[in-house]
Amino acid sequence: xxxxxxxxxxxxxxxxxxxxxxxxxxxxxxxxxxxxxxxxxxxxxxxxxxxxxxxxxxxxxxxxxxxxxxxxxxxxxxxxxxxxxxxxxxxxxxxxxxxxxxxxxxxxxxxxxxxxxxxxxxxxxxxxxxxxxxxxxxxxxxxxxxxxxxxxxxxxxxxxxxxxxxxxxxxxxxxxxxxxxxxxxxxxxxxxxxxxxxxxxxxxxxxxxxxxxxxxxxxxxxxxxxxxxxxxxxxxxxxxxxxxxxxxxxxxxxxxxxxxxxxxxxxxxxxxxxxxxxxxxxxxxxxx
Amino acid sequence: xxxxxxxxxxxxxxxxxxxxxxxxxxxxxxxxxxxxxxxxxxxxxxxxxxxxxxxxxxxxxxxxxxxxxxxxxxxxxxxxxxxxxxxxxxxxxxxxxxxxxxxxxxxxxxxxxxxxxxxxxxxxxxxxxxxxxxxxxxxxxxxxxxxxxxxxxxxxxxxxxxxxxxxxxxxxxxxxxxxxxxxxxxxxxxxxxxxxxxxxxxxxxxxxxxxxxxxxxxxxxxxxxxxxxxxxxxxxxxxxxxxxxxxxxxxxxxxxxxxxx
Numbered sequence: 117x118x119x120x121x122x123x124x125x126x127x128x129x130x131x132x133x134x135x136x137x138x139x140x141x142x143x144x145x146x147x148x149x150x151x152x153x154x155x156x157x158x159x160x161x162x163x164x165x166x167x168x169x170x171x172x173x174x175x176x177x178x179x180x181x182x183x184x185x186x187x188x189x190x191x192x193x194x195x196x197x198x199x200x201x202x203x204x205x206x207x208x209x210x211x212x213x214x215x216x217x218x219x220x221x222x223x224x225x226x227x228x229x230x231x232x233x234x235x236x237x238x239x240x241x242x243x244x245x246x247x248x249x250x251x252x253x254x255x256x257x258x259x260x261x262x263x264x265x266x267x268x269x270x271x272x273x274x275x276x277x278x279x280x281x282x283x284x285x286x287x288x289x290x291x292x293x294x295x296x297x298x299x300x301x302x303x304x305x306x307x308x309x310x311x312x313x314x315x316x317x318x319x320x321x322x323x324x325x326x327x328x329x330x331x332x333x334x335x336x337x338x339x340x341x342x343x344x345x346x347x348x349x350x351x352x353x354x355x356x357x358x359x360x361x362x363x364x365x366x367x368x369x370x371x372x373x374x375x376x377x378x379x380x381x382x383x384x385x386x387x388x389x390x391x392x393x394x395x396x397x398x399x400x401x402x403x404x
Numbered sequence: 405x406x407x408x409x410x411x412x413x414x415x416x417x418x419x420x421x422x423x424x425x426x427x428x429x430x431x432x433x434x435x436x437x438x439x440x441x442x443x444x445x446x447x448x449x450x451x452x453x454x455x456x457x458x459x460x461x462x463x464x465x466x467x468x469x470x471x472x473x474x475x476x477x478x479x480x481x482x483x484x485x486x487x488x489x490x491x492x493x494x495x496x497x498x499x500x501x502x503x504x505x506x507x508x509x510x511x512x513x514x515x516x517x518x519x520x521x522x523x524x525x526x527x528x529x530x531x532x533x534x535x536x537x538x539x540x541x542x543x544x545x546x547x548x549x550x551x552x553x554x555x556x557x558x559x560x561x562x563x564x565x566x567x568x569x570x571x572x573x574x575x576x577x578x579x580x581x582x583x584x585x586x587x588x589x590x591x592x593x594x595x596x597x598x599x600x601x602x603x604x605x606x607x608x609x610x611x612x613x614x615x616x617x618x619x620x621x622x623x624x625x626x627x628x629x630x631x632x633x634x635x636x637x638x639x640x641x642x643x644x645x646x647x648x649x650x651x652x653x654x655x656x657x658x659x660x661x662x663x664x665x
Contacts, residue, residue, distance in 0.1 A: 126573075127492035131500065134485035134544060138503055141541045142515065145522035152521055202417055209414040220414075227421055229645045231602050233619045234638040238424035240630045241431055248427055281421060310406065339511030341605045346626060356513040356605070364609065369521055376517040380510065387509055 146380075153374035163370060171374035181358065181375070185382070188355040191269065192337035195276040199284040199333045200326060202277065207288035207325075212297075221289070227282050236275050236346050243271060267349035275347040276337045283336070284329035291325025292318070324394055331390050335383050355379050425642065432635035450636035460637060463621035467601050470532070470617065474539040474600040475593040481540070482547030482592055483585070487577075489548075490555040505549070507542045515542065516609035530612040538610050539600040546599060547592035554588030586659050594652045598645055 153171050156164040175181055210220045227235065242248050243265040250262040265271070295318060303313035341356035348354075359379070362372035435447035454460060485504060489497065507515060519538050520530070528534060558581065566576045582589075604619040611620060618641065625634055 127488035127494045130484040130488035131494075134481040134504060134548070135500070137481060137537075137540060137544065138506065141519055141537050142507055142510070143503070145518035146510070146514075148522040148525065149518045202420070205410050206414045206417040209410045223418065223422075226646060227425075229598055230425060231619060231638070231641050231645060233602075233604055233622050234428065234641055235425065237622070237626055237630065237634065238428045238638070240626075241427045241635070242424055244630065278421065278424065281417070285417075335509075335511065339513055341513055341608070342623070346623075356511070359513050359517060360608070363517055363520070372517055373521060376514040380514045383511060 149373040149377060152370055153377055155370040157368045157370050171371045174371065175374045175378050184353055184358055185355055185378070188338055189382070191273060191276070191354065192334045195273050195280060195337040196284075196330050196333040198273065198277045199281050200330060203281055203284035203329065204288055204326070207285045207292055210285070210289050211292035224282055224285055224289075232279060233342060233346075235279060236343055239271065239275055239278070239347060240266065266347060267352075269348065269352050272344050272348040272352050272354075275343045276340060279343065280333045280336055283332045287329030287332065288322060288325045291322045291328075295321045327390065327394055331386065334386065338383055339379065428635050428638045429642065431632065432639040434632055434635075436632075450632045451640070453633055454636045454640070457633065459616065460618075460621060460633075463616045463618045466615060467617040467619075470535060470539060471597040471600040473536055474543055475597040477536070477540045478543045478547045478596040479589055479593040482544055482551050482596075483589060486548055486551040486555050487581075490552055491560075505545045508545045512542065512605045513609075516606040520609050530610055532612070532615065534610045535607060535615075535617075538606050539603060542603070542606065543596035543599045546595050550592045550595060551585070551588045554585060554591075558584045587657075590652060590655065590659070594648065598648070601645070 152163075154167050154169070156166060156168045156170060158164050210217060210224070213220065240247065244250070245262045245264060245266075249265065250259075253259045254262065299317050299321075300310075300313050303317045304310060308316065338354075339356055340354055341360060344352045344354045344357055355375070356379070359372055359375050362368050362375055366372075430443070432450055433446045433448065434443045435445035435449070436443055488494065489501060489504075494500070516538065519541070520534070523529075523534055523537070562584070563576050563580055566580045567573070571579070601617075602619065603617075604623060607617050607620055608623070611617065616624065618637075622634060622637060625631065
């Protein structure tokens with residue numbers, strides 16, 4: 117074999133293990149559940165291969181599934197907006213602060229390393245019947261009996277915001293940090309107030325970061341399984357909980373396949389719209 | 405006016421992020437037998453019960469084994485793929501990158517269902533092997549992102565100099581590229597370990613009955629109620645997951661200065 121031919125083969129040899137792994141453990145399985153979602157679960161418990169639309173009709177028309185899907189999207193949207201409102205000023209502060217930028221960034225990254233389930237359950241210590249807030253309110257004398265503040269939709273959103281906020285701040289920070297501060301000075305020397313300068317110069321330039329953070333928050337929130345189980349009540353199930361019910365408890369795998377694909381399609385459309393207008397590079401910047 | 409307001413706001417945001425975690429650590433040293441407020445004194449009794457809890461210790465061993473194996477496999481696959489992507493002009497580079505990053509974009513539940521059902525179809529049931537394969541898939545993109553970013557900054561001419569002095573590509577890789585890449589390899593491996601150690605959603609789908617990792621163990625303990633033992637476990641995990649990367653970063657910096665000097 118010539119040296120050129122060997123050179124040309126080299127990268128593919130290096131890529132082969134990773135591509136094989138992704139192909140066999142992600143791409144092929146995804147295609148497999150597409151096929152599987154058209155099979156039928158018979159009463160006897162065996163799956164009937166074939167081409168039936170029953171699971172898809174159930175997933176799309178059953179009011180129970182539709183309500184939970186809409187509610188999941190609503191929770192994800194509220195979480196994303198809350199993260200943006202909480203995160204933007206913080207990201208702005210970090211990007212524009214002089215001395216302690218590094219410390220603030222390291223602190224911001226810390227929660228990424230702290231276990232998700234620990235962070236989620238930590239709210240039980242704060243809001244639970246014998247938690248910090250109830251104890252404090254009783255001690256001050258505002259209430260006599262502890263109030264149950266946990267296990268509702270608000271605490272689910274609270275837990276999600278707590279989990280996802282660092283993703284948002286980091287993405288906004290990355291795009292704010294890349295803006296030349298001279299631009300703001302130029303705006304003010306041309307007579308704009310600081311607020312005008314921010315609204316017309318800095319904010320538009322930082323929108324790609326805001327969008328990347330928003331996409332990440334939305335997709336991660338909409339796919340959550342754990343938070344509603346720990347911080348939500350019996351009526352706060354999200355879509356991933358439905359999938360878990362179908363797959364692990366009812367063992368109705370064809371239906372579970374259809375439900376997971378529905379979630380993938382809804383979120384996939386969002387990612388595609390994002391990719392169409394902003395491209396994946398911005399997202400990679402925030403992740404790396 | 406604005407700046408002071410933004411600063412106060414930022415401090416509140418940081419408090420929001422860290423206060424609940426601080427309360428976990430505080431309560432884990434609580435002498436009160438229900439582990440709740442008011443605190444009656446400081447004690448390390450919950451750490452002692454933790455140490456004697458066989459189920460938790462087993463979960464720790466499982467998580468560490470799984471995390472280490474995931475880190476090794478992911479890092480090897482990730483470094484090889486990054487080398488190909490950065491060092492060679494290959495057709496369809498963007499498509500390949502998107503494919504390799506795809507596990508981040510697919511919701512974890514969907515990834516978990518797809519892998520579980522497909523491997524079950526191949527007669528590979530819920531098992532440690534399935535857990536390992538699943539963890540490798542969703543840690544791989546992070547390793548590739550970290551290693552690629554570093555690899556771009558290693559200058560090509562250093563490698564070319566070695567080769568022009570007669571080193572084979574293999575020799576060049578092991579004596580030039582790899583040592584320069586070491587901080588990224590370490591960071592990627594650590595990243596993979598932490599993500600694997602922390603994972604719960606995929607793990608709940610893939611784990612066979614009887615095997616618990618630390619997060620699934622906490623999850624099943626939470627079903628009853630929050631016990632001071634869980635807070636103690638939380639504290640141990642916080643110390644491990646925050647301490648390890650900090651040590652890792654320090655080691656990486658040391659390695660970097662050594663290879664630079």
